[in-house]
Amino acid sequence: MTSSPNETHEAGPPASGDEPRAREADPAEHAQAAEHAQAAEHAQAAEHAQAAEHAHAAEHAHANPVRVWAILCALLVVSVVGPMAEIRLLTLITAFGIAGVKAYLVAKHFLRLGVERRYVAYALVVSVAFMVLFFAGTAPDVMEHRGRLWTNHAAQKEVERALKEAARDGH
Amino acid sequence: MKPIATTRSATGIPTGRLAVWWLIASEIVIFGGLLASYVMHRIGHAEFGDYAAHTNTWAGAFNTLVLLTSSLSAVLAHEAAEKGQGPRAARMLLFTILGGAVFLIVKSFEWTAEIRAGYTLATNMFWSFYYTAAGLHALHVIAGMVAMAFVARDAFSNRELQRVELVGNYWHFVDIVWIFLFPLLYIAK
Secondary structure (H helix, E strand, O other): OOOOHHHHHHOOOOOHHHHHHHHHHOHHHHHHHHHHHHHHHHHHHHHHHHHHHHHHHHHHHOOOHHHHHHHHHHHHHHHHHHHHHOOHHHHHHHHHHHHHHHHHHHHHHHOOHHHOOHHHHHHHHHHHHHHHHHHHHHHHHHHOOEOOOOEOHHHHHHHHHHHHHHHHHOO | OOOHHHHOOOOOOOHHHHHHHHHHHHHHHHHHHHHHHHHHHHHHOOOHHHHHOOOOHHHHHHHHHHHHHHHHHHHHHHHHHHOOOHHHHHHHHHHHHHHHHHHHHHHHHHHHHHHHOOOOOOOOHHHHHHHHHHHHHHHHHHHHHHHHHHHHHHHHOOOOOHHHHHHHHHHHHHHHHHHHHHHHHHHOO
16 A cells, blocks of 8 residues: 555644644645645746746847848938929928938837837927927917018018028029 | 946836936937927028028938948947947947047038138028037037947946946937938038
């Protein structure tokens, strides 16, 4: 007959001094301990898997920098060649639209904003929002030289003078 | 003993890196204000287009290429630092400094030609903006080169490698500023 944990337990109550050893031998506790160990192992494995996943995600987020650089160079060529057609809309798209794309690529892949804590991006957006706010507040008085109740004579004269001078110089 | 900026991360980001983000956020307001103010004047003053015709597009484009390439070497320096390859990170940083130097040399030739042609800071509002914006940017390039030289010195002996990323982040921001300055000052004619 093979011995079993039950048989050990049934062999009689242990002496009080042996209690800790008896506890070690307790099958219920054995099972619990095994369960704990298994749970800890599972948790560790899950942690490892998560870490591996994070590393994998980070690897994906960090695109090959040489490839990003090549794309940026191609965009640079487009932003120089596009405005040569001297079409206003095309200039706006190729020069300024592409500048936005280039800045996005540098921010995402070189500055690694994509894998940085989210609140950093929010802080930077707040800075840009301040700029937009100041622009919106002052631009109407600068971009226009005449309103319903006011005229910026100095600016008007300067534009007229400069345009005449440019026409005279052949620009 | 390591500085606090490298060992503390009360916000989930190492304090040193957070400080660089703080610097960048404040720089956005500085350069953003300058560029936004240029844009509104550019829209209100049709003659700016004629003045901008005197800027050298090819020099500006070449400098853009130089800065993009120097940003690439800053990223490669960061990658090397992450792998603990200090000497390689330092070499990449030196390459980035070289890019900054080429940028400044091209700029100095450009400015010399423009000043000789009579376009100075006081000629008119366009040239005031041009020299202020490009000059402020050039000062940032110089500051980045100096900081990078110190970081590279330590990186050669595998010390303080976390600084490679910090100085790189600053450099990428300087690159982004130029990405917007280039079309504004050289292409919108």
